[in-house]
Amino acid sequence: MRIGRAVLDGTVRHVRLDGDVVRPVEDPYVALGEGRRPHDDGEAVPAADLRLLPPTVPTVLVGIAQNRGTSDHPSPVQAWLKSPRTVVAHGEPVRLRRDAGRAVMEAEVAVVIGRDTGSPENPDLTEGNAHELVLGVTAVNDISYPDRSTLDPRNFESKGGDGSTPLGPWIDTAASLDTGLLALELDGTRVCGTTVEAMPVPVRESLAYVARWVRLGPGDVVMAGAPLSNHEARPGRVVTVIVGATRLETPLR
Known part of the structure; x- marks a missing residue:
C-alpha cells in the first residue's frame, strides 16, 4: 500500500494510491497498532486533482x-x-x-x-x-x-x-x-x-x-x-x- 496525505473537502486526510485515483483511509497508525491494514474511509478522487502534502508530520x-x-x-x-x-x-x-x-x-x-x-x-x-x-x-x-x-x-x-x-x-x-x-x-x-x-x-x-x-x-x-x-x-x-x-x-x- 502507498499512503500519503492530502486535503479533501477542507480536511487533511490520509489517502492511498489506487491506480489513477486516491482513496481516503482511516488513520494508518491506529491500524498498524491493531495489526491490520487501514480500511477505506470515503469516496475515490482522481489523483491528478490532488496536491499531496508531506506524507507525515514528524515530531522527531x-x-x-x-x-x-x-x-x-x-x-x-x-x-x-x-x-x-x-x-x-x-x-x-x-x-x-x-x-x-x-x-x-x-x-x-x-x-x-x-x-x-x-x-x-x-x-x-x-x-x-x-x-x-x-x-x-x-x-x-x-x-x-x-x-x-x-x-x-x-x-x-x-x-x-x-x-x-x-x-x-x-x-x-x-x-x-x-x-x-x-x-x-x-x-x-x-x-x-x-x-x-x-x-x-x-x-x-x-x-x-x-x-x-x-x-x-x-x-x-x-x-x-x-x-x-x-x-x-x-x-x-x-x-x-x-x-x-x-x-x-x-x-x-
Whole structure:
C-alpha cells in the first residue's frame, strides 16, 4: 500500500494510491497498532486533482551522520536531530540559500515509524523486528550546505534551512528495509545510483541505534544517510530522489 496525505473537502486526510485515483483511509497508525491494514474511509478522487502534502508530520526527525566502514566516514554510526519544520512536500519549490556556499542534494531512505519504540533503556525496536514497528519507507532529500560544516560540526547551519527536507510523496508500506534502488537525478539525468543493501550501515542497524537513545513514535522519521547518493546542484535544476518505486521531485529556486 502507498499512503500519503492530502486535503479533501477542507480536511487533511490520509489517502492511498489506487491506480489513477486516491482513496481516503482511516488513520494508518491506529491500524498498524491493531495489526491490520487501514480500511477505506470515503469516496475515490482522481489523483491528478490532488496536491499531496508531506506524507507525515514528524515530531522527531533524525539523520544518520556517519556510516562505518568507509574511508570518508571511519567513525561508528552517529545520529543527529533536524527540525521537522524543514519538511516540504513533493513538487514544492525550494529556494537555495545564496549565503551558505555549495548546495548538495542527498538522496536518502526515509523510514516512517509506525509504533512507539519504547524506552531507550529497553527499546521495543531491535534490528530483528524493526519492520514490525515501521509503517513504511519513503524518499527524502536531505539538502545540505557542506561548506558550513567546518564552522558548524553539529549540522545546525549546514542542514537547517527552510525547505531543506523534501519528503514523500508516498509511504510504501510494502518496501523492504534491506533492499531496493536508491538514486538521484538532476533534470532527468541520473547522477548517482546505488542500492539500500550497499549502504555501509544497514537501515535496521541505524533504527536500532536511534531507538536506544531516543523514543520514537508514530509518524517520526529516520533518514538513513547518503554515503553514495549525493551530488551538488544549483538553482534552476529539478532534483529527483528515487527510493524503490517512490520518486520525489523538487524544483530548486
